Amino acid sequence: MLPFLVRRLLSAIVTLALATGVVFIAIHLLPGDPVAIMLGDQAGSDPVAVARVRAQLGLDLPLGTQFTHWAGALAHGDLGVSLRTGEPVVDELMRRIPRSLELIGAGLLVAVLFGVPLGVIAARARGRLAGLAASVLAVAGFSAPVFVLGILLVLVFSLGLGWLPSSGFVPFADDPVQHCLSLVLPALTIGLNFMGVIARMTRASLADVMGRDYVKLARAKGLPRGKAIFRHALPNALVPVIAIVGIRAGNLLGGTVIIEALFDWPGLSSLLVSAAFSRDYPVIQGALLAIFAIFILISLVIDLAQGLVDPRIRRPSA
């Protein structure tokens, strides 16, 4: 497995380098001048001031030179300084990434905790009322747009019952309890939305596995249905589920814009969006680079996790 990992890592690094190059060129080709936006309505319309500030930030250099500077600094682990905030991009990312990972992790946890049992129920009770209910719940979860789901949760749990804050990130260090409370609604929104996908995936995969010979054999030996499912069928059935959780996790890294906005959770997505709108090049590049890197890391972790539930994947011959 080790050579496989090394090969994957190498190809990942090449992909990363190519992707950042493409991103660099693409964002610089977009219309819009970061300085004109940054200086606001008044100074931003003043060509003299705009030109001077551009020069100060090195934005007047040829694109090739700018790229070499950026890539050179990157080789030393320096992602540059945000044009807007004057803060090193690394500092900004180090604050935002943990928040995003926490939100995504909590959301996926909710999705798995609800989705897998729901899928099992749907598979076991197919054709019965419980199975139908599980299916309906699953479909409702993923067909409701996240903002509708989010607003609904806020209306019920925050404005209605007053149990949870409607929005607002509280740093863990400031107040651990408030921090966790403020995580509940956004995590539920992500989780309940994705739960449906997991449930359906589990159900389909489980139904498939239940039909396999080894499960039939286990059943024929007299193993109760429940035991057959949990001991033999489910671990295998979960392999595709884990894959889809991994893909979703990668997706969510830059894809929780609506959730972050609705719940005022300052993660990676909102940083990327506001940087894109204001053409803060170093931040866009840094954030995308981070997202690519984490994505690659997640794929590796998923491979390992699949190996854990399915020993066949662990073996090199597999």
Added chain:
Amino acid sequence: MTMQNTWRRLALGLGAGALIAFASAALAADTPKKGGTLRYGTVSEIVSLDPHVYGGSAWKVLIEALYSPLAGYDKSGAVVPRLAQSWEQPDARSIVFHLRPDVKFQDGTPVTADDVKFSLDRILDPATGATLRSNLLGATVTVIDPMTVKVEKPSPDATLLGVLALPEAAIVSRKWVQGGANLKLSANGTGPFQLKSYEPAVRASLARNPSYFIAGQPYLDAVDFRMIKSDDARVNALRSQSLDMIDFVPWKDIDVLRRNAGMKIDMAGGAFMSVWFNTSKKPFDDARVRRAVSYAIDREAVSKAAFFGHGQPIYGAPTPQDSPYHNKALDGTFKRDLTKARALLAEAGHAKGIDASMVVFQGLGIYTTMAQVVQANLKEVGINLKLEPVEWATLVERKNRGDYESMIYGVSVKLPDPDAYAYYLGGDSSYWAKPIGYRDPELEKLLADGRALTDPKQRQPIYAQVEKRILDTSPWVFVNWREQAQGYLRKVQGYTQLGGALSESSPGISLPTMWLK
């Protein structure tokens, strides 16, 4: 001090459309209580703390809390002393400021005339990208003694004091800035509050400045800024009382929140929506076509559709009604009149109709909705308007290049002085006129005359002519005021909403004397 009195009267009247909240009068019996933290939710993200580069409405409030200019505005909109305890105007070109002797920056260094010179020179340096550079262009700053400083313009300028009283004219410490401080990330001011912690685009926490130069102020212990872009999140946070106050109450929520007994909504028009033309390109190079557009637009409909009724139509010029410069005679100029619009188009040779395009910011409902209403209105008189939706960065670039036929633009009132027209439409201003090469000699002359005089009585007739000229030529069509509302819980006391150019500053002006019941 007569100059100062004149200014006071002028600004009082201008109060720039002051919608002075009745709260202050009704609750005058209550004595302010010290202490507490005000949690303030803002729509705009503060991404820089540089006090000289405008960074949005929340930035303005924050800067007013952290820094002080030489003079400032009070809750009635009058110019009052801040770092300068007094001043005199030897002539219409210059002002001599006498500093308070006892003021220190947060880091303990005293404020001197040299810091004033350094700050104003920093604003004048194009490399700063300072907001007020164009207003102060040509000014020289002379240190007379450590506590006295003279600011001089090359020609008479009635706006000088008013400009120096804006928050963007904050005084910073020479030693601190030249020592390599990062002004975008840290602060060292003389304002009522000090920066405790700050995360760009997320939050800023302020604590009382114990040595603020106005004794007894501020009342609050702390202010917590939370930047919440999402309208729903901001409103919900106020509703669930996890915030005490929010800015930019969405128009759709104004009436709903007003019915809530636990809340107050104060609003005033601080910006106006307008249609900008490229007067050097067909078909809007012809004033008749532009006026036809003005007659054709249904401003009531725009207000209802885009602002839920909170967007008072402007049929004349965008001078607030309680300003001494407001000209009633112009009030009904562009009441909707389709016959006149068609006649003007026919006169311009477009009896069969014309095609034109309009650049529209796609990121905010008020822009897109307004554009759709305008498009339907103009269709009725035979103008086929093609809408070009763009995101903000593209819009700014096309505006600065003059690359458009027409465009919808929300203009925030730039100055509590009618000389703002020079910024909007003056030939030397790169805001709108320069990129498209617009210069109206008649308007230029009137604006120069108005700027050279300081007595409002003498200036009034000039600005009446200015506005008449602007409406006759209609390089912009003024559509409606954009009411900007602050919403807060009843326990929040001492807030006063001003209008016009001071609308955005209102929370900053009120902050030192706001308190929690």
